[in-house]
Amino acid sequence: MPEMLEIEEYRLAANPVIGRSISAVHAPDEWYAKGATTTDALRAELPGLRITGTRRIGKLMLVDTDGPVLGLRYGMTGRILVDDTAPIAALEYSSDRNDPAWDRFGLDFADGGSLVIRDPRRLGGVELDPDESKLGPDAAAVTLKPFRAILTASSAPLKARLMDQAKLAGIGNLLADDMLHRAGLAPARPANSLSDQEQAKLHRAMRRTIEVLGARGGSHTGDLQAERKRSGVCPRCPMVELRRNDVGGRTTYWCADCQI
DNA sequence: CCGGATGTTCACCT
């Protein structure tokens, strides 16, 4: 999916609907209504509401209204279409086709226009008043002190801790590998084994990775991306083949020479 | 044909 960088693009693309009133709801897929939310509830509660703003916590996009908050998740293959236009034309690991049969949720607005989630694999979802307290601080905003505390509180593998959305929101598999490479830290290190200096270095690397990859155009533009394959080579140590392991249940590429 | 792929949630196990 989309990681937090893409969700932020989606959010910005959705801002033009602020101020509009919902005239119709398309919720054809019960699977797509998450938590206690049902498609019936979406159809019953949303029409007539006016959009008052958008927010984002990690990978969760929040649409504020003069009624309930609408939470939108995109899974790995979800894209947003605002007024029939997608801000990101193609998505890694998703389909290049653009089949309206994959529209899982949509809003029509009284003065025209629409907001649609098109998601081939149905990994995303929609929820009314999602529990925002279940997410940790957003990775793009978290300051050093709470970041230290997040690392210190767990002996889980460093990468698993960074990707635990309840502790730190927004870091996905690609961002995690890239920031760890940038910081020179091995992904399987226990999170609480980092020195103060390493914690600070990782915090800087995280902020920098988010900034740089955001400017380049997304989470798939990392330094490691081209080498995410068997026989991939470290961008910093050109003679060293990257290791490929599972860490925290996800495929992990890292350099055993420069990531200690 | 088979195995994986930017994610989340949940059940189940240690």
Added chain:
DNA sequence: GAGGTGAACATCCG
């Protein structure tokens, strides 16, 4: 409680 594992979702790609 903390962590880990595997399943589920469905499609495309090598």
